[in-house]
Amino acid sequence: MLKIVKMFTDGSCLGNPGAGGYAVILRYKLNEKILTRGFYLTTNNRMELMAVISGLEILKQPCFVKITTDSLYVKKGVIDWMPTWKKQKWKTSKKTSVKNIDLWLRINNALKRHSVEWFWIKAHVGHWENERCDLIARKSAKNPSINDNYYENYIF
Numbered sequence: 001m002l003k004i005v006k007m008f009t010d011g012s013c014l015g016n017p018g019a020g021g022y023a024v025i026l027r028y029k030l031n032e033k034i035l036t037r038g039f040y041l042t043t044n045n046r047m048e049l050m051a052v053i054s055g056l057e058i059l060k061q062p063c064f065v066k067i068t069t070d071s072l073y074v075k076k077g078v079i080d081w082m083p084t085w086k087k088q089k090w091k092t093s094k095k096t097s098v099k100n101i102d103l104w105l106r107i108n109n110a111l112k113r114h115s116v117e118w119f120w121i122k123a124h125v126g127h128w129e130n131e132r133c134d135l136i137a138r139k140s141a142k143n144p145s146i147n148d149n150y151y152e153n154y155i156f
Helices: 044-058 072-087 101-111 128-142 149-155
Strands: 003-015 018-028 031-042 063-069 115-120
Touching: 003 044, 003 128, 018 044, 018 128, 031 044, 031 128, 044 063, 044 072, 044 101, 044 128, 072 101, 072 115
Parallel strands: 003 063, 063 115
Antiparallel strands: 003 018, 018 031
16 A cells, blocks of 8 residues: 655746745655755746655655645646657657756656646645745745756756
8 A cells, every 4th residue: 555645845936037946845644854955047847847856756665645736837737748748759739849858757757656646726825835835945046056957058
């Protein structure tokens, strides 16, 4: 039987592009773990993806993961767009490369290990864990520690 893990995620960007951060709250029974990181130059969508990726990749064994996010980009990306992208060899309907392909490939790989249920919530409406993630992600964005090398190389 798979362990049930609750995951709450958020990404933040000060400017878009700009300094960014993500936050993840993982909860298993009464245990809670917070993951966060700040980047010097990135985008909000990349931080939303990194939050989910970080949470999934840190799990040491396959789990049933209940992911709560305020990002329709991530939720729709995984549920609605990724199946088509994979059939089209990671190309959009316009035959262009999928944006943030490096992270979509990581999330695709991470999802293979787990059973996932997605929950979307509106941002900034008082959802306790989402508000906590938002505060932590913004704090990390204000104190970046690493470069988002893919983004910098992609843009420049």
